[in-house]
Amino acid sequence: MEKLNIDPKKLEIAGYVKVAGVDTEEIASYVMLPPDAAMGDYALPCFRFAKQLRKSPAAIAEELRSDILSRPNPFSSVEAVNGYLNFKFDRSETAGKVLADIIREGANYGASDEGSGKTVCIDFSSINIAKPFHIGHLSSTVIGAALYRMYLKRGYKPVGINHLGDWGTQFGKLIVAYKRWGDDEKLKKEGVMHLTEIYVKFHAEAEEDPALEDEARAWFKKIEDGDAEALRLYDMFKSLTLEEVGKVYARLGITFDSYNGEAFYNDKMGPVLERLEKLGLITESDGAKIVDLKEWGMSPCLLVKADGATLYATRDLAAAFYRKKTYDFYKSLYVVAYQQNLHFKQLFKVIELMGESWYKDLVHVPFGMVSLEDGTMSTRKGKVVWLKDVLDKAVEKAGKVIEEKNERLKDAAAVAEKVGVGSVVFFALSNNRIKDITFSYDKVLNFDGETAPYVQYTNARCRSLMKKAGDVKTLFAEPLGHEELKGLDGKEGEEVISLLKRFGAVIAEALEKYEPSIVTRYIIELARSFNRYYLANRILNAEPEARRARIALVYAVSVVLEEGLRLIGVGAPEEM
């Protein structure tokens, strides 16, 4: 099981639930946000205890409820429904309080200092030099960046690390390819695309002429030995790639605190390997150095090849120690595809065997594959889908839709960029991250779907209402009165309020599960719920007693939608 980082509110609730033989942390880990916000603020599924207590979930829920209510507690209600316990905190002044909080706090709403003093390393995006920034790196990039923003919002100190793939024999191949087929004109124009082209050519040619591989090995050796010519080319490939991915990161609004990649650890593996030797954890196998993990049902972790070469795992081992020493992290995350599950299991196990208690704080955050409707990709064969091209095409298509909808839109190009790029990011973050997903332009740009444009459009509607309603500061200088708040009565209004209320808890849950899609789903819910409200209620021309409260609701929805979108890395155009 992934190690969770439990929302303090859930721990508080769990403190009131007494189940023999189950500790508070475990109970807290079962507490969830009910699917329908009207049911309660939190819910506890009691089937979790059925085996232990040998009773039906419904009976357990009933008993726990009486027990909780027999003692002082902070809840306004505790209900047992279908084997669930639903908890509500005091909501006597819910609507008024929620709206006042949002009006007062603005974009800060939902923030907390629960993470104060805790550093979280997030290894994400971690692209490979001289290989294209393709759609396979999309998930790691956007999941990692979303977690980064959410940690920041909840008071943690995140450290974003782009663990560049900037070391390995492929650089030898690239030099050979460049020397034979490199074209500086093309390189200037096409950048990494040209490098990919010649890299692919290398593999095709090497099948005919194996001598190319030897040549490549020799060049890589030169890089290792610090040969000037080899290093010059290596550096050129690296800066070319970084310049290009930098443009994509800028469009996605992403920055990193560190670009220390694999090469950075070249001189940091020695001491770790020595310690492993001293601890007697290294076994020699055909001249290679491995850590035997048979006892834990895993293949061995290969650290040094027979020819003395170190590996990806060796660098990751050194990197883990370096990060612990440098950042003294509370948690260290690796946002990397599930294909590397075994790699991280091995890595964490080796660190555990070394006696480092912080192995528990290392978390692999895996995700599924993204493919396009029309086929997948592989660098070697050159069938690659470039992230930049996907973004460009989405922006172009978004531009067309926007023009159809609103010909007179100001800054149409800037809006198209936000909608197009946003739609790709939003899509990548809308499903449980472990799911494999298939990308389609029509799907992600559908204004009526569970998409960025749907939410962005809803928000623009709120913004336009606000513009007509007048200045927020003046409007809400006086708090909303009891009578005014009645203007929000009704099922639709209550639903919007209960969703607004849980924003902070939703972010906390997203962090607890390392699952930004929880925020994305929430934003969709909120937009939908608001649209139902909007259909059922007059706003600008509401009865005078109700008007101010309804405008406050619109304002609050727009604040939370925009902040939610910002957290997942999607822009919110004022007008669409």
Ligand code: ARG
């Ligand atoms: N560069 C690797 C890849 O593209 C991902 C690196 C992930 N980070 C790490 N510390 N291993 O597959």
